[in-house]
Amino acid sequence: MIKKVLVANRGEIAVRVMRSCRELGIVSVAVFSEADRTSMHVRYADEAYFIGNSPSNESYLVIDKIINVAKECDADAIHPGYGFLSENANFSDRCKQEGIIFIGPSSYAISTMGDKITARQTMQKAGIPLIPGTDKEISDEKKLLETVKNIGFPIMIKATAGGGGKGMRLVREEKDVISAVRAAKSEALSAFGNDAVYVEKYIDSPHHIEFQILADKHGNVVHLFERECSVQRRHQKVIEETPSPIMTKKVRQEMGEIAVRVAKAVNYDGAGTVEFIVDDDLNYYFLEMNTRLQVEHPITERVVGIDLVTEQLKIADGEILDIKQTELFQDGHAIECRIYAEDPDNNFMPNPGVIKHITEPLGLGVRHDGYVYEGYEIPIFYDPLISKLIIWGKTRKEAIDRMKRALYAYKITGIKTTIKFLERIMEIPDFVNGKYNTHFIEENKEALFSYNKGTTKMEDIAMITAYFDYVTKLEKIQPQRLSNTLGNNWKDFGRKKGVLRM
Amino acid sequence: MSLEISINKRTANIELLSRDENKIKIRVDDKTYDLDIVMVENGVYSLLMDGKSYNVELIQNQSNKKYIVNTLYNSNDVEIIDAESKYLKSRKKDEMDENTAISSPMPGKVVKILIKKGDKIKAGETVIIISAMKMESEYKVKKDRLIKDVLVKEGDIIDGNQPLVLIE
Numbered sequence: 192m193i194k195k196v197l198v199a200n201r202g203e204i205a206v207r208v209m210r211s212c213r214e215l216g217i218v219s220v221a222v223f224s225e226a227d228r229t230s231m232h233v234r235y236a237d238e239a240y241f242i243g244n245s246p247s248n249e250s251y252l253v254i255d256k257i258i259n260v261a262k263e264c265d266a267d268a269i270h271p272g273y274g275f276l277s278e279n280a281n282f283s284d285r286c287k288q289e290g291i292i293f294i295g296p297s298s299y300a301i302s303t304m305g306d307k308i309t310a311r312q313t314m315q316k317a318g319i320p321l322i323p324g325t326d327k328e329i330s331d332e333k334k335l336l337e338t339v340k341n342i343g344f345p346i347m348i349k350a351t352a353g354g355g356g357k358g359m360r361l362v363r364e365e366k367d368v369i370s371a372v373r374a375a376k377s378e379a380l381s382a383f384g385n386d387a388v389y390v391e392k393y394i395d396s397p398h399h400i401e402f403q404i405l406a407d408k409h410g411n412v413v414h415l416f417e418r419e420c421s422v423q424r425r426h427q428k429v430i431e432e433t434p435s436p437i438m439t440k441k442v443r444q445e446m447g448e449i450a451v452r453v454a455k456a457v458n459y460d461g462a463g464t465v466e467f468i469v470d471d472d473l474n475y476y477f478l479e480m481n482t483r484l485q486v487e488h489p490i491t492e493r494v495v496g497i498d499l500v501t502e503q504l505k506i507a508d509g510e511i512l513d514i515k516q517t518e519l520f521q522d523g524h525a526i527e528c529r530i531y532a533e534d535p536d537n538n539f540m541p542n543p544g545v546i547k548h549i550t551e552p553l554g555l556g557v558r559h560d561g562y563v564y565e566g567y568e569i570p571i572f573y574d575p576l577i578s579k580l581i582i583w584g585k586t587r588k589e590a591i592d593r594m595k596r597a598l599y600a601y602k603i604t605g606i607k608t609t610i611k612f613l614e615r616i617m618e619i620p621d622f623v624n625g626k627y628n629t630h631f632i633e634e635n636k637e638a639l640f641s642y643n644k645g646t647t648k649m650e651d652i653a654m655i656t657a658y659f660d661y662v663t664k665l666e667k668i669q670p671q672r673l674s675n676t677l678g679n680n681w682k683d684f685g686r687k688k689g690v691l692r693m
Numbered sequence: 694m695s696l697e698i699s700i701n702k703r704t705a706n707i708e709l710l711s712r713d714e715n716k717i718k719i720r721v722d723d724k725t726y727d728l729d730i731v732m733v734e735n736g737v738y739s740l741l742m743d744g745k746s747y748n749v750e751l752i753q754n755q756s757n758k759k760y761i762v763n764t765l766y767n768s769n770d771v772e773i774i775d776a777e778s779k780y781l782k783s784r785k786k787d788e789m790d791e792n793t794a795i796s797s798p799m800p801g802k803v804v805k806i807l808i809k810k811g812d813k814i815k816a817g818e819t820v821i822i823i824s825a826m827k828m829e830s831e832y833k834v835k836k837d838r839l840i841k842d843v844l845v846k847e848g849d850i851i852d853g854n855q856p857l858v859l860i861e
């Protein structure tokens with residue numbers, strides 16, 4: 192029985208994992224770096240231990256330190272969250288050696304899926320549909336050109352160790368192939384310390400759709416339907432929703448079955464996500480598998496009614512999955528908006544700083560997974576994700592309307608956030624009509640960025656408020672001098688009365 | 694009291710004509726507004742004008758005369774321009790011309806310094822790389838420059854708008 196869980200993470204996901212622990216009566220343990228002493232996960236946990244300096248490679252990424260804390264505080268299990276050590280096969284192995292349960296899959300599943308070429312080869316053997324491309328690293332440039340001609344343009348060059356859009360190049364013409372490969376190699380080398388690249392056919396209007404799966408240690412696997420994640424900026428997801436507006440019942444069933452086969456092909460256990468690229472005609476190809484809990488997992492929880500972290504804990508404990516595929520269904524529609532500490536008017540420049548004020552949206556169908564509070568300083572060392580707003584509605588339209596209402600009520604001051612940018616997305620016809628693919632932000636750049644800079648009237652209102660604030664402050668500092676121009680006769684009257692009474 | 698206030702690129706003259714508690718009559722250039730204004734939370738004002746309700750957020754930006762003012766859909770840079778700020782502005786132009794020091798608008802960490810004191814560098818060359826929240830930004834020079842001094846070292850944590858490298 193798992194009685195105590197160390198959460199090897201920070202931010203909103205650490206808090207989210209601890210919430211489920213608390214419901215299950217499991218003691219939660221936080222670890223924190225120097226910058227995170229005042230962070231919410233430290234306050235929320237039952238126990239908290241210091242693990243080192245602020246940069247993550249001196250704290251959250253140091254396996255030894257985390258294992259030591261787990262052993263000293265007698266934790267039965269470690270939940271890695273997402274990012275940091277969540278997809279580190281060595282960490283999974285190390286936990287096993289130390290007799291601590293790693294809440295996630297085996298190191299075999301992590302390493303097979305973590306290396307894109309190995310993943311591709313494994314999936315090919317399992318008969319999973321793949322995007323046409325090379326299944327090996329390509330070093331001979333002549334051979335490469337031949338292969339590329341067979342695949343057909345456009346093509347995408349990708350780093351085998353890649354992620355987050357680094358080491359990727361899109362090529363539409365033969366003459367650009369060699370230079371693009373060289374550029375991708377050098378970028379991959381500096382970003383990942385590994386310059387291996389491979390080539391794939393590029394799908395022109397791609398949708399990024401992923402399937403959530405749950406697998407226990409006894410060979411039972413179910414899928415919890417899809418998440419549409421096509422609203423992306425520089426290959427980073429911005430908004431996710433489920434069900435996907437382009438999905439049909441038949442294709443959903445097919446893809447779900449394939450996702451289950453993918454998980455079985457690597458003896459997967461725990462919660463995982465199988466990502467697909469889907470074109471406008473609903474042709475789908477396996478992209479990769481994420482061997483962890485995803486940032487966007489709450490939308491699935493909302494429509495399916497299952498707490499994925501609770502399931503992860505039960506699976507890690509060796510329980511048999513008590514969810515039957517035939518009993519699962521999607522109830523209504525859920526959308527998630529990711530709120531980042533970034534300035535959308537300034538090329539999404541990261542914007543760490545002190546939260547002066549925060550008003551979180553409330554009401555029917557609103558879930559808010561965050562970790563910041565008034566007076567909290569968002570450190571410069573970690574991811575700029577502040578929170579996730581997860582909205583549920585009976586229909587997609589209701590969910591969008593509710594999201595607009597919630598974003599409108601969501602106020603954070605002190606730092607710049609992407610809230611306004613998300614509000615604008617909710618107004619774009621392509622989004623409202625559910626007709627979008629991964630080029631959505633690029634194609635709607637005009638409406639999203641060079642929007643009307645406000646009417647004169649709104650500018651006047653902004654200036655009046657600033658004037659009023661400035662003058663009120665002056666008045667407080669120098670009440671005498673300003674009382675002539677801005678005097679409040681009732682206050683003066685009151686003061687005089689007070690003096691007379693004495 | 695009448696004040697010059699700039700918003701984004703526009704400048705207007707604003708004067709409070711009368712005030713009774715929250716109710717004010719105020720002139721912006723040649724337009725006069727009657728409204729009810731009250732600070733409802735720290736930094737958040739509620740305005741009622743012609744029966745409409747507006748929420749405006751003020752975020753102080755570097756000095757007590759500079760604000761970022763957020764209305765429903767827009768974020769505006771607003772600055773109160775008085776004699777002092779006019780003077781500071783003219784002085785700033787002489788001393789701290791944007792081309793005499795390189796700084797980052799955001800706090801962060803110095804990842805790499807690619808030059809040293811006394812270096813002569815060409816337009817477009819990168820001087821310093823700053824990282825914040827897993828994103829790296831390169832700061833380059835727009836013209837050929839001489840490095841007068843380097844004020845930080847690699848690994849330093851820096852504030853927003855702190856001068857990092859002096860150039861000439």
